[in-house]
Amino acid sequence: MNELSVFKAFGKGEKTSVSKGHLAVVYTRVSSASQTENTSLETQRKACLQYAERHGLTILKNFGQTNESATTDERMEFKIMIDFVKKCKDRVSFILVYSLERFSRNENAIWLSTQLRKLGVEVVSVTQPIDTSSPSGVMQQRILMIFNQFDNELRKAKCTAGMKEMLLQGNWPTKPPLGYDSITANGKRTIVPNERGRILRKAFEWKAEENLTCEAIRVRLARNGITLCHQRVADILRNPFYCGLISHRMLDGEIIPGNHEGLISKELFLKVNGILEQNTHGYTIKEENEAIPLKRFLRCDNCNQFLRGYIVKKKSIHYYKCSTLGCKNNRSANVLNQRFAEILEWFALDFPSDVLQLIKQQAVATFNQYSKGYIDERAVLQEKHAELNKKIARLEERLMDEEIPSELYYKYMAKYNEEKEVLESELNKATLEMSNLDDCVQNAIDFAINLPKKWLSADYNIKQRLQHLLFPDGISYNRKTDQCRTSRINFVFLYLAYLKQVMTKTKIGISTLQLEYSNFACLVAGSRIELPTLGL
Structure with a gap:
């Protein structure tokens, strides 16, 4: 008898299941319903089955086989698959996908794959073989996931440019507003008024001739078969689409004559909105205020509510304040804005030029491998x-x-x-063209070099986008302790901050966020670049 067997009761850690190690699930998907009719799903499934056969894996269950967008993790089949894997974590060891973009194309992919790895489940791309048993392999997989998101943003930019061009030509690119139908004949799309549109025309006439309230108009519309909420009525009356004009956020404040038929005349529309302006409550809300860019981003550490921004007119000083009644979590906007700029200093890519060149080369090489x-x-x-x-x-x-x-x-x-x-x-x-890859990577590096200055000099919208890019869950602020903290940091910037600390031999973490060095190292453990090789 082994003399140590009597001490087994004092052992730590969970015992590994005998069956764990060769069981896997398969997840396949396409982006749109039209793609489900071709052979893409079957191609993905066969490739995963062949991979499983070559590596001696047993497929426990197949998931997906449908169209789901990878820009979000709120996918029905995807959530079912993740729930199944978590429940069967003692049995399932692998999630097989055709490529990593089939798994996810958003920044949450890195976090989710890390959580699955903690359960002993690895995400395996059968067409992008990566050994995730080593720290360098994990890092490589995470970079591929980052480029999946990057590629998704590129496609979104192209789509946005196409939509803006349609708007400039007077064509509405999406589903038309209530009261209109979209008809396609001989390959040409036209937007025409329908029966509901003719009823909505009366809503404008009621407002102009009788000065009815939006609630009274809502009741009349309901009697005519159109059920709307009070706010929706006001939105319709303020929409210039109904007088033949196009207004859209992509047009940067411009108004374009539309190619569709207007329900009402421009004179009637102006008359209705003149009446609406007279009925305002005497105050306006300015959404974009350069002095308070952190509103709806900073959270109260006590009640987890977003801090709002306001101004003390006598002193001309802006403040951030929690909206919860009785909560005294407020602070000068200038102080918190400067605090955030100090936080950005930890993520600035202020490395020597030779290190920046190596980072650029690695990014280009990884992108090429991704393709x-x-x-x-x-x-x-x-x-x-x-x-x-x-x-x-x-x-x-x-x-x-x-x-x-x-x-x-x-x-x-x-x-x-x-x-x-x-x-x-x-x-x-399937053809990924990136002729200006070097320029794109260089632009990203140039932007990161002056990260704090870029934020300070940017307009309100750019600041908001940058804030949510670095800290997807926002930042919490506690007035009593005058401290900030966050639960989640964008992996790319988190890794840059960690690498910066290692290179400068800093022994503390991000003090402004109350993040200790030891905890900080754990967040990026298994994915750091070995520094001695940087000079080779």
Whole structure:
């Protein structure tokens, strides 16, 4: 008998299940409903099954097989899969995906993969093999996830540019407002008034001729079959779309003549809004105020409510204050704004030029490796495209040889052409073009070098975006202790701050956020670059 066996009762840590180590689940998805009709989902599933067979893994369950956007983790199938893995954490060891972008394309991917790793579950991309058993492998996977989000932002920027161009041409790019229908004929989309629109026209007339309140108009509309809330009525009366004009946030305050038919005349619209202006309550709310950029970002440490901003007119001094009745958590805006600028100093990329060059080279190299998944996917799609062309050629031969009637030919040719169009669309998406990658990386580095100055000199909207980029959950402030803290930091900036502390041999953490060095190191443990290799 082993003399240590009697001491097993004093052992620490959980025993590993015998079956754990070879069980996995598969998650597949596409971005849109139209893609579910092609072979992309099946391609993903087969690639995962082949990977499992090569590595001796047993598939416990398949998830996904539907269209879900990866820009958010609030996906039905994705949440079901995560819940299943957490419940079966003693059995499941791997989540197999075709590529990391199939798993997630937002900044929460790094946090979620870390939480799963703590449960003993690894996210494995079958087309981007990475050994996550080592710190460098974990770091590489996290960088790929960061570039997934980066690619998503690029696509969003392209889509935004296209929508803005449509607006400038007088065309409404999305679903039209209440009272209009979108009709597509011969490939051309037009927006026309419907029966509800003709009823809404009366709402403007009631306001102009009888000066009815929005509540009275809401009641009349309900009698005519249109049920709205009080605020919605006011929004409709203030929308210039109904007089043939287009107003949109992308137009930067401009008004564009629309190509749609207006329900009312411009004169009637102006008359209605003149009446609405006379009925205001004597105050206005200024949403964008350069003096208080941290409002709806700073939280009260006591009640977790956002701090609002206000001004003491006699002193012309702005303050942040908690909205909870009786809570005395308030502070000068100048003080907290300066405190936030000091926090940004910890994340500024003020490294020597040779280190910055190495960071840039690594970023470019990682992005190129990330694109390998697109290359593999494109090869599979090209093969299917070639097979489909052979089928089309064979169908034409059979028609010429009178082996099939023309009815069958046109039936199957239409089917093949539809499949071909979908495949060609997938081929275009699988091609990731980034000709100006060096410039983009350099611009990002240049921006990070002067991070605090950039924030101080930016306008209100840029400041808000930068704040939420670094601290997705915001920052809490306690007036009694005059301290700030946060529960979550963007991984990229967190790692830069950690690397900066290591290089400068600083023994404290981010003191302004009450973050000790030891806790700070744990946040990025397993993903740091070995410093001795930086000079090689």
